[in-house]
Amino acid sequence: MAMLALIVYPMFYGLYLSFFxxxxxxxxxxxxxKYYLQAITKSDFYSSVxxxxxxxxxxxxxxxxxGFILANCLNKKFIGRTFLRVIFMLPWLFPESVIALLFTWIMNPMYGILNSIxxxxxxxxxxISWLGSAKLAFPAVVFACIWKGYPLVMTMVLSGMQSISQDLYEAAEIDGANKWRQFLNITIPSLKPVLTTTLILxxxxxFKQYTLVYTMTNGGPGTATNLISLNIYGTAFNDLQFGKAAAWGxxxxxxxxxxxxxxxxxxKDE
Known part of the structure; x- marks a missing residue:
């Protein structure tokens, strides 16, 4: 019932709204x-997508x-490894709004610590006005999103690496394979199911990110960071065109x- 109420009903109701x-x-x-045809014929939709x-x-x-670099480092045995694993996981645990406000403060042109450093x-x-420049706002937001999301990949890859038998690496080393060949022929193929799932998620x-970008730039300056999610939100709650927003959704x-x-x-697995 919870699945029906929280996922199935909103999806079908959104589909229904898209025709009005x-x-x-x-x-x-x-x-x-009408709104579907507008979407595939209007340039602003394509540019946003x-x-x-x-x-x-x-x-x-x-x-x-x-994620790969950190997972590879944290997969090695050294003192303080568990502590560092916890530290590197922290960005994923903080809410997106908190991360957005943190980076907005860091990149503030007047009192931001980034300019001071x-x-x-x-x-x-x-x-430098990092979030106020049309050229810099997009890479600044991308950087914040990378910092926020890398722990997911790091954790998944690390868990996959720990499930690979060390016997494979020992056999490869005996056969004369260097670290790079071991990585290409053992690590990557063994991680393929994990990588596929992680890449999709x-x-x-x-692709549907909203909170972090909205909080940092609200799609600006101009349309520099106007992602499709922000475009849909503005169409619905600023222009009150809920049918059009539903169709785009x-x-x-x-x-x-x-x-x-x-x-x-x-x-796909061969």
Whole structure:
């Protein structure tokens, strides 16, 4: 019943709304597939979707690079390993709104600690408006999202690495394989199921990201960080076009489903 009430009903109700021009109060005009056709013919929808794809690719790539490096380091035996594992997990435990406010403070052009550090190192001479610049806001948000989300990849990869038998590495070493060959021929194939699941979850999660980006930039400056999730929210609650927002939400759901199917096809087990 909980699944029906929290997932199935909202999905079908959203699909129902997408066929109406409605404000959910006194305006209910049936428009059929009008909003779907508008979405695939309007440039602002495409630009928002492409921006979101770029955002997702950069964030997920950052998660996997940083997650792999840390997982590989934390998989080795050394004093304080458990303590460091807890420390590196902390970003995932904090709410997204808290992370967003933290980075907004760090990047503040007037009293932010980032500008103070860069000035102290002599790298900049004047304060930089990281979130107020159309060129810098997008990479700044991507950096914050990478910092927030890498623990998921790190934890999944680390757990997968610990399940790989050491006998495989010992046999490979006897055969003369160096660390890089061992990584390519033992670690990666052994982690393939874990990587596939993690890649799907991480990609879908950050494709529909809303809270962190909204709190940091609200889609600005201009449309520099106007992801499709923020576009849908603004269409619904600022423009009161709930039918149009619902139609765009259904399209995003389909895109996320296609992403997961493509990943499964490309990374299917041989």
């Amino acid at each position: 021009n409605t404000n959910l109060v006194n305006k209910w005009k049936f428009v059929g597939f 492409f921006l979101t794809f770029g955002f997702m690719i950069l964030v997920v790539a950052g998660h996997f690079i940083l 860069l000035k102290g190192l002599g790298l900049i001479s004047s304060s 991480d990609s879908v999660w950050w 259904i399209i995003v759901f389909i895109i996320c489903y296609i992403i997961s199917k493509v990943y499964r096809m490309v990374l």
